[in-house]
Amino acid sequence: xxxxxxxxxxxxxxxxxxxxxxxxxxxxxxxxxxxxxxxxxxxxxxxxxxxxxxxxxxxxxxxxxxxxxxxxxxxxxxxxxxxxxxxxxxxxxxxxxxxxxx
Numbered sequence: 429x430x431x432x433x434x435x436x437x438x439x440x441x442x443x444x445x446x447x448x449x450x451x452x453x454x455x456x457x458x459x460x461x462x463x464x465x466x467x468x469x470x471x472x473x474x475x476x477x478x479x480x481x482x483x484x485x486x487x488x489x490x491x492x493x494x495x496x497x498x499x500x501x502x503x504x505x506x507x508x509x510x511x512x513x514x515x516x517x518x519x520x521x522x523x524x525x526x527x528x529x530x
Contacts, residue, residue, distance in 0.1 A: 430494070430510055433486045437514035440486075441479035442521050444472060475518045476511075483510035 444450050457468035471477050484507045494509075495502045 429490075429492050430506070430513065433483065433490065434510045434513035435517060437479050437482040437486055437510055438517035438521060440482040441475045441514060441518050442525075444482075445475045445478045446522060446525070475522065476515050479514045479518055480507070480511040483507045483514060486510070 444453060454469065454472045457465045457472065459465075460468065484503075487503060487507050487510060491503065491506060494506050
């Protein structure tokens with residue numbers, strides 16, 4: 429389940445942070461006031477950041493406990509694991525798309 433969630437997280441992070449289809453979403457924070465516009469613009473442009481939030485959201489919806497000890501701890505550790513794996517997959521996708529210049 430962790431591998432499947434990391435693949436989905438990598439696809440979501442690539443879609444939001446690098447695709448032209450979601451360029452409008454990355455420009456949306458420009459309407460906010462000073463400290464928030466820079467924060468959210470960088471957050472939505474960073475593939476690692478988006479993969480962390482995508483992993484957290486996916487695990488809240490579909491996650492199965494790995495540790496089976498304490499749910500909040502399991503959620504945090506599994507989120508870090510899924511985000512770490514999805515970041516590697518995101519970087520592979522990013523390099524492949526930059527080579528093909530799509």
